[in-house]
Amino acid sequence: MDCNPCLDRLRSLSAHSIFIKMLTDKDIEHIAKLARIKILPEEIPEIGEKLSSIFSYIEKLNNINTDGIQPVFQATDIVSALRDDKKEEINLDNNLSISLLKQAPEIKNDFVKVGSVLGRSKK
Amino acid sequence: MESHNYTIRTTLEGLKAREFSAEEIFNYYTEKILKENPRLNAYLNVLPFKNNNQRGILAGIPAAIKDNVLIQGFKCTAGSKILENYIASYDATSIQKLREEGVTFIGKTNLDEFAMGSSTESSAYGPTRNPADLSCVPGGSSGGSAAAVAADLAVFALGSDTAGSIRQPAGFCGVVGLKPTYGRVSRYGLIAMTSSLDQIGPITKNIYDSALLLNILSGHDKYDSTTVVKNIPDFTKNLGKDLDNIKIGVPKEFFREGLDSEVKESVEEGIAILERLGCEIKEVTLPHSEYSIATYYILAPSEISSNLARFDGIRYGLSDKTATSLIDTYINSRECGFGPEVKRRIMLGTFALSSGYYDAYYLKAQKIRTLIKKDFNEAFKEVDAIVGPTSPSVAFKLGEKSSDPLSMYLSDIYTVPVNLAGLPGLSMPVTPGKKSHLPIGFHIIGKPFDEGTILQIAHQLEQEIKNG
Numbered sequence: 155m156d157c158n159p160c161l162d163r164l165r166s167l168s169a170h171s172i173f174i175k176m177l178t179d180k181d182i183e184h185i186a187k188l189a190r191i192k193i194l195p196e197e198i199p200e201i202g203e204k205l206s207s208i209f210s211y212i213e214k215l216n217n218i219n220t221d222g223i224q225p226v227f228q229a230t231d232i233v234s235a236l237r238d239d240k241k242e243e244i245n246l247d248n249n250l251s252i253s254l255l256k257q258a259p260e261i262k263n264d265f266v267k268v269g270s271v272l273g274r275s276k277k
Numbered sequence: 278m279e280s281h282n283y284t285i286r287t288t289l290e291g292l293k294a295r296e297f298s299a300e301e302i303f304n305y306y307t308e309k310i311l312k313e314n315p316r317l318n319a320y321l322n323v324l325p326f327k328n329n330n331q332r333g334i335l336a337g338i339p340a341a342i343k344d345n346v347l348i349q350g351f352k353c354t355a356g357s358k359i360l361e362n363y364i365a366s367y368d369a370t371s372i373q374k375l376r377e378e379g380v381t382f383i384g385k386t387n388l389d390e391f392a393m394g395s396s397t398e399s400s401a402y403g404p405t406r407n408p409a410d411l412s413c414v415p416g417g418s419s420g421g422s423a424a425a426v427a428a429d430l431a432v433f434a435l436g437s438d439t440a441g442s443i444r445q446p447a448g449f450c451g452v453v454g455l456k457p458t459y460g461r462v463s464r465y466g467l468i469a470m471t472s473s474l475d476q477i478g479p480i481t482k483n484i485y486d487s488a489l490l491l492n493i494l495s496g497h498d499k500y501d502s503t504t505v506v507k508n509i510p511d512f513t514k515n516l517g518k519d520l521d522n523i524k525i526g527v528p529k530e531f532f533r534e535g536l537d538s539e540v541k542e543s544v545e546e547g548i549a550i551l552e553r554l555g556c557e558i559k560e561v562t563l564p565h566s567e568y569s570i571a572t573y574y575i576l577a578p579s580e581i582s583s584n585l586a587r588f589d590g591i592r593y594g595l596s597d598k599t600a601t602s603l604i605d606t607y608i609n610s611r612e613c614g615f616g617p618e619v620k621r622r623i624m625l626g627t628f629a630l631s632s633g634y635y636d637a638y639y640l641k642a643q644k645i646r647t648l649i650k651k652d653f654n655e656a657f658k659e660v661d662a663i664v665g666p667t668s669p670s671v672a673f674k675l676g677e678k679s680s681d682p683l684s685m686y687l688s689d690i691y692t693v694p695v696n697l698a699g700l701p702g703l704s705m706p707v708t709p710g711k712k713s714h715l716p717i718g719f720h721i722i723g724k725p726f727d728e729g730t731i732l733q734i735a736h737q738l739e740q741e742i743k744n745g
Binding site: 157159160182185186188189190191201204205208211212213214216217218219221223224225226227228229230232235236237250253254257258259266268269270271 | 309363366367382403458459460473496497499502503504506507565568570571574575586589590591592593594596598600601602603604605607608609612613620621623624625627628631637640641642643644645646647648650654667682683686698699700725726
């Protein structure tokens with residue numbers, strides 16, 4: 155796990171209660187990095203202010219004791235509808251693959267071409 | 278052709294009597310859109326006429342489709358720059374079903390970017406305006422669809438509802454919006470926002486059209502394993518039935534501070550009509566509903582951060598061509614493609630799901646969701662449906678809430694609990710505000726998979742209001 159100073163700082167707090175989160179500039183830069191979102195230094199104060207106001211609103215959930223309560227991940231108790239484990243003929247739609255591939259910014263021999271994975275970044 | 282406010286029924290009558298052909302009514306709407314859309318911005322584009330199944334029960338009915346639902350061969354932007362040039366490779370199941378019944382698709386409607394918003398102001402293609410007052414928002418996120426139906430720029434429209442995105446704009450624009458029970462309508466081909474809450478539904482000019490469309494849209498789909506394998510009743514069947522013996526719950530929490538007095542007045546009038554029609558009115562309590570918005574703003578951003586990770590400039594959508602490494606392609610494409618609200622929610626969710634914080638945020642919120650659902654279960658032991666306002670206020674002004682995300686979020690305070698509990702909900706117009714003269718939405722919430730009862734109640738109320 156890569157180290158995350160802002161999260162480590164708060165780790166000592168209870169894992170089951172939400173805390174008022176006043177985000178520091180460093181926190182915001184770190185979250186943005188995890189989310190693959192670029193933030194300009196001049197945008198940080200405004201983003202921080204808006205995120206912090208949402209976090210302090212969310213904090214009201216601490217008023218509720220949720221010990222022993224089961225989480226619900228899907229509300230109407232429906233069971234995933236699975237198909238029978240039977241062999242099925244699949245007709246591959248060649249036009250669909252062509253049309254999906256055509257969406258990619260760059261393709262080479264029916265493959266999606268991407269930039270260098272290991273480095274050669276511009277800096 | 279003269280100006281009409283065509284419903285499904287009157288359009289079918291016109292087609293049958295050969296007053297116009299399917300192509301003529303389609304062109305009538307297209308021309309009307311070209312003329313009126315510049316001031317409303319309800320449509321992002323119009324589509325060419327294509328005769329779908331001429332024997333279908335909706336053959337020749339022109340519909341508007343929210344631009345996060347895929348129609349094969351046409352652009353689908355989700356209101357985002359990142360999908361500005363994306364062309365759908367397949368039909369959404371709901372589109373397939375409408376196509377089989379002969380519906381024609383006139384155009385794609387504006388929405389908040391990726392359906393994240395309550396005013397249609399976060400669209401990358403400019404805000405939609407409310408036909409009832411152009412200085413006001415139409416609500417959101419299905420603001421384009423609601424405005425198109427309210428301005429008679431379509432016979433009906435499809436929207437999607439994650440926190441109120443069908444019902445709130447329907448309320449703000451004075452039309453009927455139905456969010457079906459989670460699992461009733463397939464989400465295949467709907468661009469995912471919060472998968473555990475998203476649901477497609479109709480926006481219409483009356484209750485009958487809403488019921489008829491639900492008949493067509495419902496059903497199990499092998500491409501969406503959360504759709505239920507259940508028989509679908511004929512939802513139009515209950516529409517004439519009277520309301521004797523129907524018990525209606527009124528949650529006291531929905532009438533507290535924060536509710537505008539003119540909204541309260543019109544909704545109470547609606548409740549009084551239901552009582553006159555034979556319903557038994559009972560006060561109920563939903564004690565955890567006040568925690569709905571906070572719960573939602575953990576769950577939704579978490580799912581959003583995960584669902585929107587696919588937009589990385591690699592397989593489709595906007596891609597930054599100047600990047601030389603893979604990571605720069607991701608970051609630069611997302612930087613150019615996403616607007617501020619989308620970035621904000623991705624960051625909220627990324628934080629809530631980051632290592633060590635899952636229990637404190639996501640799991641805590643899912644537990645509170647259990648309590649919110651339990652409140653409804655308890656209430657539904659005593660009543661057949663729950664009613665109240667759709668939104669705490671009438672349509673607000675453009676720009677009024679766009680700089681304060683939290684105040685925008687709170688406009689969904691009565692609709693969010695319904696999504697969290699997976700229930701069906703409908704918004705229909707009642708008496709417009711006495712002060713503002715703007716439309717007011719009356720919200721009817723049903724038991725899971727009991728859309729039949731809410732449509733029955735809504736239909737009686739609609740007829741009574743119509744007959745004054």
